[in-house]
Amino acid sequence: MKLQKICKGVRLAGCGAAQFKTAAVSLSLLAPLDEKTTVRALLPGLLARTTKEYPTTLSMNRRLGALYGASITPSVKKQGEMQVLTLTLTTLDDRFALEGEDVCTEAIGLLCDCLLQPDVTQEGFRPENVRREKALLRQRLDSENDDKRLYALRRMTEEMCRDEPYRRNPCGCRDEIDAITEKDLLDCWMDLMLHANVLVAYVGSLPEETVAAVLKARFSAVQKQELPELRTEFLTESYGSRTVRETQDVQQGKLVIGYRAGMTYEMDNYAAIRLMTAIFGGGTFSKLFCNVREKMSLCYYCSARLVRHKGLIIVESGVETANAEQALAAIRRELDEVRAGNFTDETLAQAKRALCDSLRSVTDSSFSALSWLESLGMSETFRTPQEFAELLQSVSREEVILAANLVTEDTVFLLQSGRKEAQA
Amino acid sequence: MTERIIRNDLLGEQYYEIEHDSGLRVLVMELPRYTGAFAMFGTRFGSVDTCFKRSDEADYTTVPDGIAHFLEHKLFESEEKDAFERFNQTGASANAFTSYDRTSYLFQCADRVEENLEILLDFVTHPYFTEETVQKEQGIIGQEIRMYQDNPDWVLVLNLLRAIYHANPARLDIAGSVESIAEITPALLYACYRTFYNHSNMVLAVAGNVTKEQVLAVCDRALQKEAPVRFEQIVPEEPDTVAQPYIEAVMPVELPKFALGFKQPAQPLVRSDRETVAMEIALDIAAGKLSPLYHALLEKGLINPSFSAFYFTGRGFAVPMIVGESADPAAVREAVLARIEALQQNGISDEDFSLSRKQLYGRAVRGFNDVDDLAYQLTDACFRGSTLFGEIESFRAVTKEDVTEMLGRLQSANSSFSVVKGAKA
Structure with missing residues (x-):
């Protein structure tokens, strides 16, 4: 296991491991937990489900199917007071492809396309995609109340950290979803491309250097800036229970x-x-x-x-x-x-x-x-x-x-x- | 003792299947590239086994619902140190679970695999139940049952099985009820133990950084030879049609949850790999992520990515199932049934067949990644009378005709629909 720098603002934490029959790669954008949390929370779904080349969920899913059921899953979570937006790819190792295809590098290329080549115009992301992702985010926020164990855990955290950024739900606020426009999302994506640090994590049987080379080729076109690490505020002591x-x-x-x-x-x-x-x-x-x-x-x-x-x-x-x-x-x-x-x-x-x-x-x-x-x-x-x-x-x-x-x-x-x- | 090697050239994997002198079947998959190992010791005894007759007894024994799960909890105790305390000495993480048709005891460890195996074999083969400890457990399990009752996904599937089956014991809650577990006594636990925990009804699977010789040396030390126990299980007569087409529960959920299930012929009791694979492909073509149905429902906002289709099977039950969340479950049901009927009439295209097969094959290969999955699958395949590679091989053998036949078994007239919704919806 090791951490290496791919280019400005992009790091790879990798583990080449021959025992596995798959490659798992995640791309994470790191942002602060702040007032833009909701607009950012819409991005992973928008980016994971279509690309410029595969502009519908159906064409995208059929492409993934042809890559032996590779999956690209969007997720949002918090780590400390960071909002972490992640696309996770799981794909079959080339050794097990039935017709000798290059499954792994193809799939990693598709994952990079999700982040770097989204289906956008100057006006923003496509309205139909934005509509879908807004509905899914609303549902996701609603369904957080269904699992009572998670509900109680979330409520405790909100109460405990009510004066700290950590109180925020990484998936954002339901009330803020409606007002977000296609253009807001485009601006948000462009801002993240330039200003958010990217962490790539990789576990699979390809050597780390092969993956690093693919990433270098893809990310070198992005003029990223090097940014300082995001900080989390720690309160050492309670003011009373x-x-x-x-x-x-x-x-x-x-x-x-x-x-x-x-x-x-x-x-x-x-x-x-x-x-x-x-x-x-x-x-x-x-x-x-x-x-x-x-x-x-x-x-x-x-x-x-x-x-x-x-x-x-x-x-x-x-x-x-x-x-x-x-x-x-x-x-x-x-x-x-x-x-x-x-x-x-x-x-x-x-x-x-x-x-x-x-x-x-x-x-x-x-x-x-x-x-x-x-x-x-x-x-x-x-x-x-x-x-x-x-x-x-x-x-x-x-x-x-x-x-x-x-x-x-x-x-x-x-x-x-x-x-x-x-x-x- | 006899042994054979079971191999798959495509995956480049193999494992040993050994009939140990004790009467136990032992499966060992040597994977030296991994750090540690995972072991699973399982018996074919689950919540569906509520009535049985031993060949050496005249009468049938009927046991309270949830007894297999209760027995699993109690087996961790002994007269001296309980099993958790013993695993605490080695650092392994141990657990157990009970499902419809089996109970499994397991551990994962980074090292000291022989010591851990010895603890596993020893505690599972040494029951210790008293009135006092049985009573005490009723408190903890009562809380576990309440936790499940608050879980809408659990209730959704439980209700679907109740709607599909009239009498099949798959309609029972795995953990039983607070009332049924109150009837459990040490004598009943021992009766179940002596019948179902006989070596001939069990299997040990170990996968990881371990050798066959290590595993067998521990088996030689820890296991006594046991004469096989013969018994028959009573399978109640089950009509061919569903018990009820619709079932609903009101729970505090924001978005309604639904499960659509199709009744299948009662036989065979255990489904073959080929049938399972063919049905998975049929469901994937009908409602999987590659289907136009999934795309259309997602774009209309009628489903979210939790929507999925799978073949839910175990000993004595088999239900092709489509589950998801929707503000309008009835509309989803209608769209799914229309899609299936259209496929039944027009047939499956070659492209859909090969794409779905490829996708599901790829996912099956991924199941060979982790030692925990491998130990589980080794046990599962053995209980089903198959091998670890049976499913992968079936993906090569399966034909479009097999899939068409399975598609024909998804009959809307013989389906049940389970919905869990909030009081407002």
Whole structure:
């Protein structure tokens, strides 16, 4: 795995891996989470579903079909306070083409066309395509309310970070969609072409250099500017915990707790905090699993994870509304136990083993290897899974306890089951 | 002990199929380029197995709905350390799942594969159930069931199967209900365990950076020879027509979700690779991303990219299914049925056939990327009486006539439509 510069503003994080029968390539544009989030959120769909050469979804899909069912999938997410717009290609390795076709390089060329050769005129993107993407984005925003686990997680984040850019949904605001014009989208695309850093992640059996050569040829025509890295604001400490409750017609309640992890940037005290989170609630050895799930039998899931890019720790649990207060008290008690150092050396060793084992398995799946490259390629410091494993191994028990004592509870969000709509 | 090598030259892959002296079938795929390994230990026991009779017993046993899933949870416990605690010593990540027709126990690890295999084989072959631990589990599983009940996609498919089938146990919820799991006792768990967890009803599949010798050495140590248990499963009589054409649920969803399913002949109980591949191609031509139907519905705003068509199959059930989200599910249903009828009348073009076949073949090859997928597919193919390469080979063998025959099985008069919508819609 390595990171290389292709040209100004374009980097490639690649991993040539002969075990895979596919190539997976993602192109990501990195933008700030700001007031233009909604207009940008429309772009990946617009870019992925047609190109100048294949101007309808049908012609595009049939082209992908002929490339042995290659897929180009648009997505939008946030990493820290960055909005990340991604097109992900998965294609068959040339070795398995039945008629000796050049599937891989053809497909990578098509992916580049999506970003660099969209079907636009001077007036903007085609109205029919814009109409379609607007409808899809509205639906996507609406359907975010359907999965109650994700809904509760999103609501907690909005409440916790209500004064930070991180509160923003990377898919934007529903109310802003209507006013966006074809020309706004063209301007936005042109602006991103010049001013957004691009990260390409690649996992496949072609050598990284072959992919780098294709990218160099395609991106050299774009007069990109070199831009500074986008920064995320880290709040190290909570100003005091507050609780937000909502009621919906659901069978099971959802309890989500947000903590500030005491970090000032994404690698600040990272290894100690990562291990502390694992001991608290990140695996079958953890306090939350062993005590809140297994001993108290309160919930089917109750776990903690670290959001490294923003310095948050988030606990999620599905729990009967009547038991929510009991579960909250139990979760708080378990964190206090970690702060007090009430965990065994064996638990610390187990946490290290589990984390290092899964780090070493990253390259056993093309999807997890690609996610790793995307996430690390956007970070200030690129590290391989092996380097992360070494960092984790070096953490002492005292460092875990110190890290736990930096963690402060910020926001509790409870989705309760009942018949009423939202309440204060 | 006997062994054979199963090979596919196009993919350049092979694996061993071994009949171990213990009576267990063992599949090993040596992949030295990977870091770690993935192992899956599975039994042909799922939520559809609710009534059975052993050859050494006079009476039929009927068990509460959801018992296979309950048993899966309980098997992780033992009198001493539970399975999770043991895997915590090695760093492997372990899990299990229960589906309609099987229960699978698995782990993924970067190293110490023999140690992990030993834990896997040991905990699955040593049940330990008491009144107290059974009662305690009812709380956790009760929460799991409530979580599924809040999941609209889960309810959508469950309802579709209830609409298609009158009596087939595929219409039961995999995890059962809070009421049905309350009837589970240690004695019932042991009765199921002794019948379905016999080696002759199970398979072990290991893929990754591991050798056949390593796997067999652990099997030799950890497994006792078992006499096969014979049993018959009771399959209720199922009429040829659907139970109801339409079923609806109201849940807090913004956009209605729909699933259209077509009833299929009850036999064979297990579908062949060729039938599966032919049906997948038929569905792809009718409603896949290459079809004019998909394009038209997408442009009209009637569907979004969640729209998909697939052949949902398992032991004893098979439903070609088209699912998606739409503000107007009835309009989508009508358009899909019209497209299928037109294809049935006019036939399939050679171009559509070869393009869909090529696309689906490419996707099938991608399934050979990851050790977890491979271990799963090895187990699945074995349970279906096929091999890991059966599906890939069927893509070469399948003909347009096979696909035409499958297309003829998509009869609107014998279909069911499931909709989940919000209170407002």
